Amino acid sequence: MEDYKGLLFKILRSFAQNTFDQDDLFQEISLQLWRSIPQFKGEALAKTWIYRVALNTAIKWKRDEGKHRSSLTHSEGLEYLIQKKQSPPNPRIAWLYEEIAQMNKIDISLCLLLLDGFNYAEMAQLLGISESHVGVKIHRIKQHLIQKSKAHVSSGI
Amino acid sequence: MSHPEFEEIQQIWDTQDPDAGYEVQIPELTQKIQKKARFASNILIFSELVLIFANLLGACTILLYSSAPDSGYIIALAILMFIGAAYIVFEKIKRIYLEKRFPKSLLGSLEQAIAQMQVQIRLTQVMRWYILPLGLLTILAAWNKQTSSWVFLCILFFFILGWRGGAWEKRLYVRKKKELLSLKAQLLRER
Numbered sequence: 001m002e003d004y005k006g007l008l009f010k011i012l013r014s015f016a017q018n019t020f021d022q023d024d025l026f027q028e029i030s031l032q033l034w035r036s037i038p039q040f041k042g043e044a045l046a047k048t049w050i051y052r053v054a055l056n057t058a059i060k061w062k063r064d065e066g067k068h069r070s071s072l073t074h075s076e077g078l079e080y081l082i083q084k085k086q087s088p089p090n091p092r093i094a095w096l097y098e099e100i101a102q103m104n105k106i107d108i109s110l111c112l113l114l115l116d117g118f119n120y121a122e123m124a125q126l127l128g129i130s131e132s133h134v135g136v137k138i139h140r141i142k143q144h145l146i147q148k149s150k151a152h153v154s155s156g157i
Numbered sequence: 158m159s160h161p162e163f164e165e166i167q168q169i170w171d172t173q174d175p176d177a178g179y180e181v182q183i184p185e186l187t188q189k190i191q192k193k194a195r196f197a198s199n200i201l202i203f204s205e206l207v208l209i210f211a212n213l214l215g216a217c218t219i220l221l222y223s224s225a226p227d228s229g230y231i232i233a234l235a236i237l238m239f240i241g242a243a244y245i246v247f248e249k250i251k252r253i254y255l256e257k258r259f260p261k262s263l264l265g266s267l268e269q270a271i272a273q274m275q276v277q278i279r280l281t282q283v284m285r286w287y288i289l290p291l292g293l294l295t296i297l298a299a300w301n302k303q304t305s306s307w308v309f310l311c312i313l314f315f316f317i318l319g320w321r322g323g324a325w326e327k328r329l330y331v332r333k334k335k336e337l338l339s340l341k342a343q344l345l346r347e348r
Contacts, residue, residue: 005181006174026181027189034190039261056266059340082181092169106343109263115170128264129344146162 004050007116012082014100014108015058019082025061026082032057051113052126059105099148103141110134111141205249212242230298237294241287248280267341274334278327285323292316 008029012022036053040046100111113123120138124131216238219231252273259269295312 027186030186031190052261052263056263059263059267060270060337062336090173093173096166096169104343105340115167126262127344128260128262133345142163145166149162149166 004047007047007050008054009082010112010116011054011058013097014112015061015105017101023082025058028061029054029057048118048122048126051116051118055109055112055126059109095152096145099145103144107137107141110137111145114138114141205245208245209242209249212238212245216242228298228301230294230301234291234294234298237287237290241284241291244283245280248276252276264341264344267337267344271334271337271341274330274337277330278334281323281327281330285320285327288316288319288323292319 008026011029012026016022016025032053033050036049040049100108103111109127110123113126118126120131120134123134123138127134216235219238220235255269255272255276259265259272292312295316296309299308299312
């Protein structure tokens with residue numbers, strides 16, 4: 001968990017936008033990873049395996065409306081499994097995550113894989129679709145982000 | 158196809174240090190995960206075993222302790238409950254088999270989840286229709302024994318409750334299956 005928490009946090013920020021939802025999704029992903037360990041036979045890199053399980057969980061995850069507690073704060077004694085550290089805000093990163101979060105879940109998955117350096121073959125294998133299909137989707141995602149970046153002057157791009 | 162503008166976006170992404178944003182409470186996480194995992198796998202196994210056991214116990218009780226064990230309705234009811242138990246065992250084996258059948262990819266996982274939802278929908282439908290002959294035979298067996306009207310009403314009430322509960326459960330699984338199909342369509346869509 002310690003070695004790959006950075007990867008998981010990127011997925012959390014992309015699929016869930018408030019602390020409670022991120023905590024809820026983090027628990028679901030951790031649970032699925034724990035249950036999938038016996039099936040991991042080392043035929044893929046650990047990073048690929050973690051990405052597959054985490055994305056699988058994230059695209060099927062739904063925000064639990066009944067347990068929404070975003071109005072509660074830490075000072076009210078609510079225990080979160082992930083705690084946000086105080087760090088200087090990065091508006092460009094924040095903008096990028098906002099744009100990613102507005103995509104549909106499949107495009108979010110592809111975008112994360114693209115930005116994290118997976119090649120088309122790896123993405124195709126992870127997703128179960130052809131490389132040409134990956135190429136078409138990636139091209140569309142890139143065009144979309146470039147258009148958005150041109151429209152968003154304050155992002156500094 | 159290279160996009161110079163996209164390289165700038167990639168640079169923004171690469172400059173982030175995601176570890177700096179969050180800390181994980183590892184001991185609490187471990188505890189929660191172990192507890193959730195035990196509960197999730199136990200609840201599914203438990204509910205299947207309860208259904209199988211309830212049908213078998215019900216059938217045996219009816220045959221052994223009924224005051225009219227040779228009544229046609231009693232025998233038919235017992236046979237139906239044995240068949241019900243056998244069907245649930247069959248669906249359980251099918252569900253376990255499905256878990257191993259699909260490739261390990263996002264698409265494979267979606268297809269597995271869709272197939273499992275279909276199994277759940279079919280099981281709910283069959284169990285719902287199963288309530289009809291079960292209810293009818295129970296009422297006929299009770300009528301044969303000249304049971305009071307209150308008992309009839311209670312029997313009717315519980316079977317109606319079971320019927321409505323089955324409808325609600327089926328709607329839930331159908332909704333989940335639709336969501337999964339939509340995700341699969343998004344994944345396979347070219348544009």
